[in-house]
């Protein structure tokens with residue numbers, strides 16, 4: 001069992017964005033990072049990777065200090081999807097996904113893993129298309145496929161469903177949940193609290209310069225939602241027994257009701 005261990009980790013953007021974060025994430029964990037815009041979720045992911053932001057503290061996977069690993073070795077440990085879905089114009093979709101598979105040659109044949117990831121993310125029909133000519137949502141699915149093809153034990157994804165339709169949001173979250181259940185450590189930033197309630201084992205709320213960890217049910221409460229987002233929320237059980245969030249801005253007379261599906265045991 002190899003944990004991802006964060007020890008007094010801080011991301012700096014000229015100033016520290018939050019108080020030092022210490023946490024141990026065991027295999028099998030899907031951690032949802034939530035919090036308001038600009039709070040530091042993406043910067044926390046970058047600080048774990050050790051690139052794109054100045055950081056202090058450490059992020060370790062077993063004996064390996066992630067900030068000191070050479071890129072080739074880092075790619076064997078960690079797959080990372082940023083919000084920036086750039087890839088060189090000349091690449092086809094299958095080439096982009098194969099970049100992930102090639103990073104970990106010991107995990108199996110590149111073409112087999114590439115094809116499986118394309119299939120899993122419902123983008124096999126795009127395999128020979130130019131990546132640069134895809135829609136935003138299609139690119140997002142291809143980037144998730146790249147991460148999946150890499151077969152790294154730690155997977156970090158920055159808002160992987162922000163451009164996706166409802167069906168593809170479910171596809172991606174099913175895939176990530178399955179990877180966590182299979183023993184990967186999956187860290188996902190997200191804005192949708194119902195997504196966090198449904199899919200995450202642990203939640204970290206990045207807000208106001210602090211990072212608060214807990215189970216989704218313990219952390220995503222009306223008090224927290226009001227404090228962090230300025231939104232009034234009610235949590236209640238729907239007729240089907242699923243906890244439901246009803247969110248109402250103080251000035252908004254029309255509640256937007258968001259339903260949380262079944263308990264953790266019912267997960268795929």
Ligand SMILES: Nc1ncnc2c1ncn2[C@@H]1O[C@H](COP(=O)(O)OP(=O)(O)OP(=O)(O)O)[C@@H](O)[C@H]1O
Nearest residue numbers: 013017035036037038039040041042043044189206
């Ligand atoms: N490249 C950069 N250079 C300087 N400051 C940055 C840079 N990227 C982000 N910031 C700042 O760092 C802070 C944290 O940004 P970050 O992107 O980590 O937040 P976030 O919680 O992921 O936000 P969002 O939900 O909007 O994606 C913000 O104040 C942002 O303006």
